[in-house]
Amino acid sequence: ETGVTQTPRHLVMGMTNKKSLKCEQHLGHNAMYWYKQSAKKPLELMFVYSLEERVENNSVPSRFSPECPNSSHLFLHLHTLQPEDSALYLCASSQVFGGPYGYTFGSGTRLTVV
Amino acid sequence: DAKTTQPTSMDCAEGRAANLPCNHSTISGNEYVYWYRQIHSQGPQYIIHGLKNNETNEMASLIITEDRKSSTLILPHATLRDTAVYYCIVRDNYGQNFVFGPGTRLSVLP
Numbered sequence: 001e002t003g004v005t006q007t008p009r010h011l012v013m014g015m016t017n018k019k020s021l022k023c024e025q026h027l028g029h030n031a032m033y034w035y036k037q038s039a040k041k042p043l044e045l046m047f048v049y050s051l052e053e054r055v056e057n058n059s060v061p062s063r064f065s066p067e068c069p070n071s072s073h074l075f076l077h078l079h080t081l082q083p084e085d086s087a088l089y090l091c092a093s094s095q096v097f098g099g100p101y102g103y104t105f106g107s108g109t110r111l112t113v114v
Numbered sequence: 115d116a117k118t119t120q121p122t123s124m125d126c127a128e129g130r131a132a133n134l135p136c137n138h139s140t141i142s143g144n145e146y147v148y149w150y151r152q153i154h155s156q157g158p159q160y161i162i163h164g165l166k167n168n169e170t171n172e173m174a175s176l177i178i179t180e181d182r183k184s185s186t187l188i189l190p191h192a193t194l195r196d197t198a199v200y201y202c203i204v205r206d207n208y209g210q211n212f213v214f215g216p217g218t219r220l221s222v223l224p
Contacts, residue, residue, distance in 0.1 A: 033211075042215055045211050045212075045213070088155070090157050090158075091157075092157070097209065098206075098208050099207050100207045102150070102160030102163060103160065103212060104160065105158050106157050107157050108155070108156070108157050
């Protein structure tokens with residue numbers, strides 16, 4: 001384990017379903033991130049949270065809804081997704097937002113929308 | 115947009131040094147060079163970063179040219195487990211995010 005745990009590892013959902021992805025870190029980090037990686041594409045930043053406040057939202061459709069209840073947990077709520085939303089969803093954390101620190105990534109949730 | 119250019123792919127023989135180049139000709143004075151790698155279907159893994167001086171840790175060495183327009187990541191003794199996509203990213207430490215490009219796909223061959 002890398003210190004950032006994502007569940008579930010795999011998820012298959014229909015277009016009318018509602019599901020949530022969970023990310024948990026016990027590294028004492030204050031910033032958390034959601035990235036999306038579609039097949040054969042670079043990682044795309046979706047959301048940034050610093051001290052539980054959203055600091056960035058990169059034009060992500062409203063069918064993706066993040067939630068950060070505390071600095072250790074981050075959720076991505078999904079509803080009425082499209083097949084093109086199938087991708088690897090990665091969570092990451094860092095000590096602080098910005099700063100000379102690398103990110104620690106989780107292993108991701110492989111999402112398939114049918 | 116990614117501010118770096120890297121070769122699409124490289125091969126390296128097992129046990130030899132892998133030298134991965136990165137061009138970042140528009141790097142500004144307060145931007146650092148970071149390297150990550152991503153093994154198939156896993157999350158990216160931080161490797162190393164530097165500003166001006168060469169850096170070394172237990173995973174790799176980072177050599178930055180004096181004009182800072184390019185750098186090289188060196189894996190001194192590549193193993194099969196080093197097969198991955200390697201990303202070179204430039205970023206300041208005042209709130210910029212990490213922007214991942216396509217990276218270099220390194221294949222370590224037996």
